[in-house]
Amino acid sequence: MEDWQNGGFGLYIHWPFCQAKCPYCDFNSHVSASINEESWKAAFLSEIDRVANLTQGRLLNSVFFGGGTPSLMSPDLVNALLDRVRSSWTLANDCEITLEANPTSVEAGRFIGYHEAGVNRLSMGIQSLRDADLKALGRMHTVAEARSAFDIARNTFDRISFDLIYARQQQSLNDWKNELTEALDMAADHLSLYQLTIEEGTAFGERYSRGKLRNLPTEDTATDMYFATQEICDAAGMSAYEVSNHAQNGSESRHNEIYWRYGDYIGIGPGAHGRLTLDGEKYATDTLLSPGLWLEKVRKTGSGEHSRSLLPPDEQLTEFLLMGLRLADGIDLARAAEISGNPLEVTNQFLFEDGLVKIEKGRLMVTPKGRPLLNAVLREIIP
Numbered sequence: 001m002e003d004w005q006n007g008g009f010g011l012y013i014h015w016p017f018c019q020a021k022c023p024y025c026d027f028n029s030h031v032s033a034s035i036n037e038e039s040w041k042a043a044f045l046s047e048i049d050r051v052a053n054l055t056q057g058r059l060l061n062s063v064f065f066g067g068g069t070p071s072l073m074s075p076d077l078v079n080a081l082l083d084r085v086r087s088s089w090t091l092a093n094d095c096e097i098t099l100e101a102n103p104t105s106v107e108a109g110r111f112i113g114y115h116e117a118g119v120n121r122l123s124m125g126i127q128s129l130r131d132a133d134l135k136a137l138g139r140m141h142t143v144a145e146a147r148s149a150f151d152i153a154r155n156t157f158d159r160i161s162f163d164l165i166y167a168r169q170q171q172s173l174n175d176w177k178n179e180l181t182e183a184l185d186m187a188a189d190h191l192s193l194y195q196l197t198i199e200e201g202t203a204f205g206e207r208y209s210r211g212k213l214r215n216l217p218t219e220d221t222a223t224d225m226y227f228a229t230q231e232i233c234d235a236a237g238m239s240a241y242e243v244s245n246h247a248q249n250g251s252e253s254r255h256n257e258i259y260w261r262y263g264d265y266i267g268i269g270p271g272a273h274g275r276l277t278l279d280g281e282k283y284a285t286d287t288l289l290s291p292g293l294w295l296e297k298v299r300k301t302g303s304g305e306h307s308r309s310l311l312p313p314d315e316q317l318t319e320f321l322l323m324g325l326r327l328a329d330g331i332d333l334a335r336a337a338e339i340s341g342n343p344l345e346v347t348n349q350f351l352f353e354d355g356l357v358k359i360e361k362g363r364l365m366v367t368p369k370g371r372p373l374l375n376a377v378l379r380e381i382i383p
Contacts, residue, residue, distance in 0.1 A: 004277045006335060007263020009055070010062040010255050013044060013081065014269030015070040016291045019102075022138040028271030028289050029068045037077050043298040045084050047268040050303055052088035054278065055266070060089040062096045062255035065119075071101035075113025082118040096159075096254040098123055103149030104141045111149075111156045122153045123192075123253075124162040129179050133168050138203075150186060159251060161190035166229070167222040168196055170215045176225045177232065184236045189251035193229055194244050195222055226372055243326045243371055260327050262320045268304060270294040275311075275319075282311045313340050314383070321382050326374065330365030340383075348380045357381070 018029045063085055065078065082097065098121040099114055101107055111122065126146045128134050134142065141149075153160050164183055166176045183191060198204050198213065207213040217225065230240060238246040242260060245253065258265050267274035267285065270293075274285040287306050288294045298304045311319070317340040324331035336344040346364065351357045356370030356377055370377050 002277055002280065003335070003339060004262070004264040004275075004282070006332075007261035008061040008254070008258045009058050009263055010064065010258040010265040011048075011051075011060060011085065012064050012066060012255075012265055012267045012269075012272055012274070013070075014267065014272040015065060015067040015073055016270045017072055018067065018069045019072070019104075019140055020138065027068070030291055032291070035072075037074060039295060039299075041077055041080055043295050043304065044081055044268065046298055046302065047304050048081065048084045048088055051266045051268065054276070055089070055264075058089060059092050060085070060095060061092045061263075062258060063098070064255040065099040067100055069102050069107075069125075070099050071107040071110060071114075075110050075117055078114055078119065079117035086118070094254070096121055098161075098253070098255055100125065101149075101153075102139075102141065103146040105145055105148070108145075108149035108152050111152050115156050120157060121159040121161070122157045123190075124150060124153060124160065126150070126162045126183075127165050128168065129164070129182050130175075133171070136169060137165065147186070150188075154187070159190070160188045161192060161247075161253065162186075162188055163192040163194065165194050165196050166225050167217045169213070171217060171225075173221060173224050173228060177228055180229060180232050184232070184238065190245070190247040190253060191233070191238060192245050193233075195226065223372060230368065239328070240371075241328050243374060257327075260323045262316075262323055276308075282316055284309045284311055316340070317344070318382055322378060325364070325366050325378060325381070328365070330363045333359070333362050333364055336364075344381075344383075346381055351377060351380055 014028070016028055016030050017032050017035055020031060063082070065073070078099065097119050099119045100123045101111070102125050114122070124146075127137055127139055129143050129146070131143050150160070150162065162183075164179070180193070196216070204213055233239060233246045237248060240246050241252050242256070245256070247253070262275075264275055264277050266276060267287065270287060270291045271289045272287050276283050276285055285305055285308050287304050288297060294304055317336060320331065320336060320339055333344055344364070346352075346357065351370070355367055356373065357364060357366055359365070366374060366377055
């Protein structure tokens with residue numbers, strides 16, 4: 001068995017377009033006045049054919065339409081791509097097919113079409129259950145539209161997840177507790193709960209650098225919000241299986257677990273990354289960021305891949321630790337040794353003495369106490 005099979009095999013399709021650019025977003029997303037879906041369909045189908053030829057005989061565990069805003073794609077386009085996927089690989093019996101969606105009334109009307117195309121999981125970018133905060137975050141929907149779209153989704157799809165952002169401007173600890181309780185009452189089976197981070201190159205980043213992004217919670221308040229999130233979600237049966245992701249037992253995101261468990265995944269579309277094992281060697285792949293340049297490259301060369309770089313064992317181990325230690329059940333130490341060729345030794349004993357990490361049944365885990373300090377913990381563990 002090759003190492004990637006411990007994590008599975010997935011396909012990521014990146015739709016790079018949005019109706020508007022959110023001020024906190026540093027993803028590869030673009031606003032365009034017009035989109036020629038036929039050109040994009042031809043390019044995506046060509047890429048599916050290309051990567052299928054590289055991975056013949058593999059069992060596909062997941063497909064993820066990300067973005068951008070994939071719910072701007074027509075159901076007919078999604079159906080055409082999934083038809084090609086089904087004819088290119090054998091799909092696992094429990095193959096998870098996720099599409100990210102924004103909860104505007106226009107996009108919600110497409111949900112039935114996506115379901116008929118084969119999508120069985122919807123991930124909704126709600127971000128807040130407060131209208132004033134939605135406006136501040138640059139979102140184009142209201143709370144009422146979000147709840148309405150969620151109700152449609154819940155009656156359409158087997159599985160539903162949605163995102164919320166906390167530690168927002170002027171948000172108190174009690175504000176977040178109340179909002180999170182409301183979110184849990186909506187009965188999704190998966191929640192992604194992210195602390196607002198100010199990224200360089202975003203509108204928020206530019207405002208923050210000029211001292212114009214005021215009334216953000218203090219670091220202590222944001223930490224209190226994190227721990228309150230764990231307590232409230234645990235009590236609701238939605239414990240964290242990853243740093244920012246909570247799910248009912250069995251409803252974890254299978255696609256994202258391929259990343260965190262260091263499987264193989266193919267990324268197609270502008271700015272999509274991949275990890276692909278070929279002839280026993282693991283490679284990192286990437287694509288051009290510009291939608292126009294990516295489309296032109298596929299049309300002219302028959303490949304949207306920009307680069308393919310061999311990952312030596314030490315880099316594979318670093319990636320394995322960076323991704324795997326985000327999970328509540330951590331990483332398999334025997335697998336770490338197999339990847340790198342040497343046993344992994346955690347030499348800084350204070351990590352154990354302070355209760356930040358533990359080893360159980362051959363697995364190294366970051367504890368709930370250590371998880372808010374994950375980056376610092378990783379710096380001590382990665383060779």
